[in-house]
Amino acid sequence: MSEDALKDLLAFVEDELAFATSHYNDSYLDRRVSSRMRRTRSETYGEYFELLRGDPDEQTALLEAMSINVTGFFRNPDVWAGIRTVLRNVAGSNDEIRIWSAPCADGREPYSLSMLVRDDPEIDASSVRILGTDISEPALETARRGVYTESRTVDVREQLEFLDEYDRYVDVGDDSTYRIREETKRNVTFERHDLINDDAKSGFDLIVCRNLFIYIDNEYKQPMLETIARSLRPNGYLVIGKAETIPPNLNSAFAVRDARLRIYQREPTPDSSAGRADPDASR
Ligand SMILES: C[S@@+](CC[C@H](N)C(=O)[O-])C[C@H]1O[C@@H](n2cnc3c(N)ncnc32)[C@H](O)[C@@H]1O
Incomplete structure (x- = not known):
């Protein structure tokens, strides 16, 4: 009943x-x-x-x-050290770097990416384009504004301290308001996109898709991952959430690059057998 x-x-x-x-x-x-x-x-x-x-x-x-909009700047800091390594690899071989943060919630993840590349002397930030997408329009409005406030449960300063000089990228107000600087916003754009129902994109070097699979029914993980695989360049990288896994039937589309940090690379050919995309299997 x-x-x-x-x-x-x-x-x-x-x-x-x-x-x-x-x-x-x-x-x-x-x-x-x-x-x-x-x-x-x-x-x-x-x-x-x-x-x-x-x-x-x-x-x-x-x-x-x-709509599960919990997020943060540099969420799981060890993963961000892994993302930095990935971006250095890509920067070494590409003139332009295209990154997709999907879902981006209220923008803290794509802005973390923008700060990370600006902070890295090995990466030319002017060559990096970041797209943030989410299904939620209110979340995207906050993302475009780029203003975040401290709350009882969220210590924004502690999150940003992943970078020593984060105040180069964010203006910190007296009232514990954190305003993303225009310069940091310049290479970041936002648009609405539904990862289950909307079309794939193309040509991304890195897709960061974290903390959505955990809420999604198994049957919808497959279309989401197919959209992601199609949107990546051959050899493009995928980072999923630390508590997430790639379903076994999509193993052949991705090779494991770091099992613990959930970093994968799209296989250049669909049936290549190097590295299985089940991180637990490689432990
Ligand atoms: C927990 S947040 C993850 C944000 C960020 N990736 C992170 O790890 O901090 C999950 C987001 O997924 C979005 N979402 C839910 N269903 C979606 C869908 N079908 N397509 C795109 N985004 C979706 C929600 O609006 C929410 O902002």
């Missing part, structure tokens, strides 16, 4: 609020709905569904809770 009420609620979110709940795994959706139920003191799914149907503000709050 209560499972049916949750199903009805999710069908309402999909059909009426246009959020594709069927792409996400059930336990994730249940956790997000339950957290809104606690906030609204609803005892049952049915009671919460009634509230949701009649309250546009709660609809916005639930959509926001479901």
